[in-house]
Amino acid sequence: MPQRRTSLPEWAVTRRRELGQRLGDARRAAGMSQEHLGDLIGVERRTIQRYESGTRDPRYTDLLLLADALGVPLADLVRE
Known part of the structure; x- marks a missing residue:
């Protein structure tokens, strides 16, 4: 995969970390392991x-699949 030519702005890095935190929280709330969710x-x-x-960053399609597998609205995962 090609490398990004410029660094991401700090706000984008922060949003990516927040998304990751919400994903992890939703996965744990659903009682799933990372392995099971990946499967x-x-x-x-x-x-x-x-x-x-x-x-x-998850691809858009993966975000849709994650939200469905976790039983949460996509908007809850990507909210600001």
Whole structure:
């Protein structure tokens, strides 16, 4: 995957971390492991870990699948 030419602005990094925190909170509230959630949406546990730690942005389709698997509205995951 090509590298980004410029660094992300700090507000974007902060939002990515907040999204990861909400994902992790919703997963734990649903009583799921990262492995199980990854299996449900078709990605590796490592990918879920990266989403939750804020080191990787989920694709839009993955966000839709995550919200569905966790039983939460997409808006709750991506809210400011």
